[in-house]
Amino acid sequence: MKKPLFRVASSESRFAVRPDEVSHIKQSIKLEELKERLPFYLERYHSEHIQKRTAHSLSLHCPFHEDRTPSCIVDDRKGVWLFNCFSCGRAGSLIDLHAEKTGLNPCSFEAIESVAQSLGVQLERSLRPSQADRRAWAEQNRIAYTQSKKRQRELLEQETLTRYQRENLHEKLRPYLSKDWRADLWYSSPVWADTPALATFAFIDVLFPPEAIIWMGECHETGKEKHRENFKTCREWIRQSSLPSRVAAGHFQAGSVSRSKDNVITSPFIVIESDDLIGKKPVTDEEKRRNKVLSHALAGYCQKELGLHLRAVIDTGNKSLHLWFDRPSQDALTAVRTLAPGLRIDLVLLDSCSSAPLRMPSCIHEKTKVPATLLYLDHSAS
């Protein structure tokens, strides 16, 4: 790792030299040094977009478009400061960024001089790039451009796929629709728990091996020494007189005090949820009911069409179902992830379920005050 040119002084994350001091520094620098000033440039011209600063990276809302999540990462991992937007595919050096913003040709010396000017520095004359350097750049730029075009094309293809799937989603789910979905689930469930209290114990007993260390608790019960007691083996949890309202789907390593991803040693499940199968977030009771009817159909679709093995279904007590499936092979999971946007599957939950605080049966929903219910439970792993 290269030493950062701009030291981060404190948690306040101010760069050692402040951007507003730049205009007073009339120094001659080399081209490479100019490129190192990307963070600096961003502080000066796009500070309102910056979300997070560390010594070797910035994350920001992309300056080229509406960007609600910070999609743009700026870092010096490749030995030079580069930006990369995961949303629009734009990527490159300070010169590329400035050129794109100002409409200059990124391969032109004009663009480089314009960057230097905007930062109040001069380029060392003797170090003006040679013809060969400039040809090499042009080539690099051509490659970067081709790659970014390719990425944009892929994104477009994914969008088209998603749109097509969404248009046909209800058609696809139709064979799996059931008016009596709740009863269907209940009667097809291999394990029956007669009372809500029993359901909580059955849920973890059936899904986790006795020696697996699992996290249970309230959402905030993680990260401090006192939260060591939220990590117990399944066997120990079952000996408790009652169980907490939330559980993470992964197995944790011994001695964990935080349910961070790093402490997860195996993730035996994926959890699929969709909050907007009806085409939008459900608001009325009727919309919520309909979203759950469709979620049940989605469970059928995932089993029959995607070959996933259903292990548990929890009605969250609000507008959706949590569908617990055995974690499939990596290839199958990649396929699920590709199809997820079209199936309106929540990707964040899918990717974080092994460490996220998921609702147990009986967990009271904050908004509706309705307890979650266990509707289906299967003891046999695939």
Ligand SMILES: [Zn+2]
């Ligand atoms: Zn972008």
